[in-house]
Amino acid sequence: MSQTEAGVAKKFLYVNRKAPYGTIYALESLEVVLIGAAFDQDVSLAFLGDGVYQLVKGQDTKGLEMKNFSPAFRALEDYDVTKLYVEQDALAARGLTEADLVVPVEVVGAERMAEIMESQDVILSF
Amino acid sequence: MLHTVNKSPFEDRTFETCLKFAQEGSTILLIEDGVYAAAKDTAVAMQVQHALKRVAIFALRPDIDARGMQNRVMDGVRLVDFEGFVDLVTAHRAVQSWF
């Protein structure tokens, strides 16, 4: 099963561009990441545009009767998914800083993000 | 890398976002409503022409035709059919779909 054992782990990038709750994309994207973590590939997550809202602290969905899935981002570390890249401009445009996010991330500029994208084998965008 | 964009540049920032993250030498394929970015004399035409200096831009001909844009495609944007789409995918290591 493990591709790492075969020595051919691929570089998977999950590109998250959608805010949570308004649509299901963010939640179902995270479900793919959690399942994908079992496959021992080289996984990175990118948060662009409104995707950064997925990581904002203080999400409380009780009033909507929807599942608050933001705590699941904190579990990613247990699955060895530790490469979370957040677009600098996206944070700034939304009046956010790294301190507003539920998990440690690497904040990167557009050029660095483009390099990260360019280096991937598989890009799953949601 | 191959980027695909399927949103009209007039309603949505997807095309602009794609341009922001497309490295020099990469290829952009406009599909579905994304093909409106290929039209000449539009509010985004300058932006597209500027982009053409560093990336290759293609538009999916069946989407162009379906939308009545066949006589409006600007110089520099190349048209491909679905087989051409397949060739673009095989010619690049990975595909980033912007939608």
Added chain:
Amino acid sequence: MKFGILVNEGPYTHAASDTAYQFVKAALAKGHEIYRVFFYHDGVNNGTRLTVPPQDDRNVVKRWSELAALHKLDLVVCIAAAQRRGLMDAAEAKRNGKDADNIAPGFRISGLGQLIEAGIQADRLVVFGG
């Protein structure tokens, strides 16, 4: 070359399924292999056999089924996304105590691991979104 395909939207509302279908047909015509087509999010609705589109329009679901039969395509509907949206095969219907199933011929229901595996096994993975 081997392609993996991800379809993220259902039929008719978005063009994603149409574009993916035309892409798959063109890839097959050029002698490529389609390793798997995975349907996720509302894309699972491409797998219901209960759609009845007007006769002068294309039949998105039937077209996928026919292409699958012709080329032995592996059309996989995500089980978690399908359960949320009421798309099920006979086994799932029974397991969940439902009185009907609705999956179209040529489609099968399976887990998200099938998408990751397609990413690993295919030479290219192409995403068709909304």
